[in-house]
Amino acid sequence: MLFIISLLISFVLQTYEYYNYxxxxxxxxxxxxxxxxxxxxxxxxxxxxxxxxxxxxxxxxxxxxxxxxxxxxxxxxxxxxxxxxxxxxxxxxxxxxxxxxxxxxxxxFIQVGFVKDKLFFNCNSNFFKNYHDANQCMEDIKKYEKHRYQEQYLGKDLFGKLVWRSTWKNCTYKCFTQLGFKELIGRLYVTAQQFAKRIAKDGFQAYKKYEERPISGVFNVIFKPLASVQMNQWYTEFLLSKKIKYLFKRRNRNLKGLFDRKTRRVGFGIAKTENNLVIVSVPVISTIHRNGRETFAFQNNHYESREELIVGIKNMFQDVPKNYLLLHVSLVHFGNRINNTGPNNRFLRADLNDNFGYFNIHDLSFLIRVVVIRRKLKYICNYSSFSDYQSANNYLDNIKKYDKMKSQYELVGKDVHGWQTWYLIWKKCYYRCFSRYNFRELSSRLENEFNKYKIYFRNGAVTMSFTLHISAKKLAKTLAKCKNKMCEKCANCAGSAVVAKISAPFANIQVNKWYKEYLASKQYPQTYKIKTKNLQSLFSQQTTKVGFGVAMKGKYMIIVYHCYSSRNDLVRAVKKQFQFLPTTFLLIHLLSISHGIMVNSSILENKYYRVKLNDNSGYINIKNTDLIVETSGSGKKLMYSSNDGYYDSYKKACENIDNVRKYDRVRSQFKVIGKDMLGRETWYLTWYGCYYKCFSRNNFFFLGTKFIEELNIYRKEFSLNPVTFNPSLYNYASFAAKSIAEGKNKVVHRVVSTFSNEAATFASAPFANTQMNKWYEQFLSLKVMPKRNLKKTKIVQALFSRYTTKVAFGAAQKGKFVVIVALYK
Incomplete structure (x- = not known):
């Protein structure tokens, strides 16, 4: 047997500011x-x-x-x-x-040598083509040679400690990195030989024959200075798996092959990995071949020369002017070596036709970087992402213009508490600061400032609501698009919205302005009139949740706060969001009641509001909530929940409830169970009291888990090992069941099903829990009289095979039937 061991030594990239001699x-x-x-x-x-x-x-x-x-x-x-x-x-x-x-x-020292009139740099008997890589090698030695605590990571086995000490005594990072880790490979081989002899001497028996690839391997990632203890860790892990094999699970899949007496040849491979995320303008990967030829790659496109790369990038980014387009060689491959150039080094200009060399950029604050997120190009600057170059360019232009203005403190009011609160939150935070993350930094700081003002008035703090945030953002964008004053007035008629228009660099003083206006109305209630609409409700004690929205309109910024200050505002917002439903079918679930600092949870009491016109009645209590569709937020999309399952539309959730009403009444499943006594007893033990409403919970996930429980009881009768649930198989089984039931993604499902062990069947909806018993009866009949039709018996043979170890079931409703898909390994 040929055995390969791969060891990746991980480290964090850093920019080297110090040079070695x-x-x-x-x-x-x-x-x-x-x-x-x-x-x-x-x-x-x-x-x-x-x-x-x-x-x-x-x-x-x-x-x-x-x-x-x-x-x-x-x-x-x-x-x-x-x-x-x-x-x-x-x-x-x-x-x-x-x-x-x-x-x-x-x-x-880094030494200079020549091979065929070409320079090379020697660092600790490692040879590099450029000074930068040799300097990086020297810095690693200085950094990791100090780590001499490897013995603390050894296992408790005494023989393992003695072998490690005899092999690795006084050999740390500087020692085992010589000659491209050949010293490390040699010492790992010696250690592996000692451990294998010890295990063979203890009477280690070979494992049972099993199907495996002709070449097996063990892979691990370890911190660089601790690479010398890797073999001892594998040895300790193997000993634990032998002593407590029923409790201890090996993390490395092929570890037993390393210490198997049938293993005769062993090969070691070692490489370095960079655990860092490189954010660049246009990230390009360079590969230097042995003959000195350099090729490039970007987004799965390969270029044979630098000129071809520049032409390809220009065609891909046609909306970017040529003199503003830079190419950043972020990674350089040379054989098995990978050199990360860092964020400031190795840039190329796309507007030069001649063979111009690389150059460095020291200030990256005004650089638009390109990253690939979910196969889409995104433009990143100041921690904000944009889908096109023009938006990112306008964003950077605003930063250049407005970040120079730092006189906001002069416009803060004379009130001591207001000035101290503003300075505490906005100290040294100007336009560049609060425009980060697409102005989400501005939103969080304004909310923090607003809470401090509310606590000062003893009106209680507020929390951010995602639903209110979306509605406030939409209103802000609507106001930004308005071109006349009448449109702004109409859009400003929202019942519980506070709207302000302010110069962009002074957006961080807007909440302070509202605070000053509200404070003046409290100090002079008879003479001072509040000009801002809904400002009283914003600072009232009844307001507990707010949403914040921001939009740019030329030189100005529109800031919108949404809040629910009364029951009527809440009812009006719910009606607007669910216009496709009659008001008689809408209920508002009251989760908690807060009074000052006291918070009373009402989830268990099931208190609801009715959404009806001119209905100011109190709460209603609903005892049975099983047949109610509930909403829940999942990111930006609203999900509908029924019977512990989640659906992306209200219609699908209602169909699930209708199926529960129809099929949960059927309780005659025991009549279709087979005559075998073991099968009947197992079915009663597994499915007693569990009918359609029970096994359809969580989008039929409970049906699959019960199937595996019933199957393991049957397999135990035939002296077969139990099967385990596999999450990755379940994800695809659910996808396959939905594809068959809904008729979507047919092409994808057909292609993938040809390469996977998939078996599908249809079962009557209320009798889906008897399907495993049917498969068991078919298996019994196959043992008596084998059938020639292998397609019908494929799933039965797979479920009761000794080679099957992992199983997952996916199910989906299709009319009166349930589609059941089984995947196995």
Whole structure:
């Protein structure tokens, strides 16, 4: 058996601001008369100026103060033995030979070498083509060499600890990363051999024969400095699975093959992964081949040259001007190595036709970045996403214009409490700050400020309502589109809305203005009149939920607050949202009653309001709520719930309730059960008292779980191992059942069903709970008289097969029948 082990060493990408010394060894010759001759790349230079000039040309990415030139070391009488422990270097910035640098020989340097007249950089016996990768290697060694606590992660087994100590003693990150992790691979192999011999010596027996691929593998991701303890962790996990095999489940699928005595050959593979999310302008992946050719990829499109890439990106982003389009090479592949360039490095301009090189951008605050979200291109800037370039460009233009204005504090009122509250929330938060996340930052800060004002008036805090937020946002967009004053007046007639129009950079003082106006009405109730409509209801004690909406209109920003201050406002809003229903079929469920700090939950009491015209009666109590359709928010979409199942339309929820009324009356399922005594006893044990209303709960999910419970009892009778429920199989089984019942996604379902172990059947709706008993009876008859029709017996043979370990059932209603789809592994 050939066994492959993959180990991914994870690390977090960071931008390196510090550069390491680059040593050019053996390139200075000092003659007896004190003259110096410099050699570099088989060329000789008699003057240091020429030599330094060539070095800067050959190494443009290396800072000049980090380049060291090694020179011969002369021992002096007052410093005996210094040359044995120190190296002597000359910096290219120094003007004379006397200004030299001493470095310990134990210190690591990035060294320069040549292969076929090409430069390469050596870091800890690892070879790179550019200084940046070598510098990154050196920084990793400095960062992770300090971690010397690997022994804390070893298992409790004494033999495992002894083997690890004998193999990995004094070998940390710097040691096992030499020669491209070959040192790590060699020591892992030695450790694996020791553990395998120990397990074989203890009398380890081979597992039962099972079907498996000819090449098996174990995969794991581990923190870089802890890579040396990985084999010990696999050994400990294997020992636990042997000792408590019924309780302990191995996380690695093929771990038993690693310690199997049939395994003769083992291969180790190690790579690094970047656990970071790169947000760029136009992210492009570069691949450097061994012959030096560079290819590019973007969104599953491959380009053979840089010119072809630029042409392809221009055609894809035609709405972006060429001189404003940048290409960012975010990842560079070179063989098995992956180099992440960081957010500031390796940019290309799309408006240059010549072979212009890469350049860096230091300020990314005014850069529109492109990301792919659910196969769609999105434009990201200032943590806000847009679907087109023009909207993102306008958004950035507003930031450039309005973020300069920072005099909002001058317009805050003289009231001490109002000024302190505003300064506490809006300190150093101007237009760029509160426009983040598509102005959601503005919404949250305004709500926080408004709550502090309400608490100051002892009227209780409010909470944000998603429904009110959507309605306020729609009203704000309607007002933004209005071109005349009459339209604004009509749109402003909402019963419980507070609307304000303010200059965009001063939007963060709007709630303070409302606070000043309300405070003046409280201090001077006889002389001062409130100009803002519905402001009294906004600050009233009855208002507990509000919604916030923002929209831009030229230089101004429209801010809308929606709230329910009375029962009539709530009833009016519910009628407007559910216009397709008669008012006699609408009820408002009262979940809780708050009075000051006291909150009384009324969920168990089932108190409801009736939505009728001119009906001001009190609550009504409904004892049986099983036949009521309830609404629940799921993101931006309203879902309808009935019998613990969720539907995307009111019609489907009503159909479910109608089916419950019709089919739950049928209680004669026991008459169609088979004559086998085990089958009858198992059915009664599983389905007693569970009829249509019971097994159709949660979109027939309860039917599938009961099927698995009944099937395991039958399998136990035939000495078969029980099957387990698989969530991924259930998701597709539900999709397949809905596709068959509703007739949607036929093409997708047909294609996928050809590659999956799927079996479908129809059952009468009230008798769906007898389907497993029918399959059991068919299996009994097959044992007596095998049938030739394999299609009809496919599901029966699969359910009662010893090779089946995972099963899931999906069901959907189709008229008078229930479509049942079984998937198995």
């Amino acid at each position: 680059l040593a050019i060894l053996g390139c200075v010759t000092i003659h007896g008369n004190g003259s110096e001759i410099f050699k570099f790349q088989n060329k000789t230079y008699k003057e240091k100026k020429d030599f330094v000039k060539i070095l800067k040309q050959k190494l443009p990415n290396v800072p000049s103060n980090k380049i060291l030139i090694q020179v011969p070391f002369e021992d002096r009488k007052n410093k005996p033995g210094v040359s044995d422990s120190f190296n002597k270097f000359l910096t290219i910035n120094s003007s004379s030979f006397d200004k030299h640098v001493f470095k310990p020989k134990s210190e690591l």
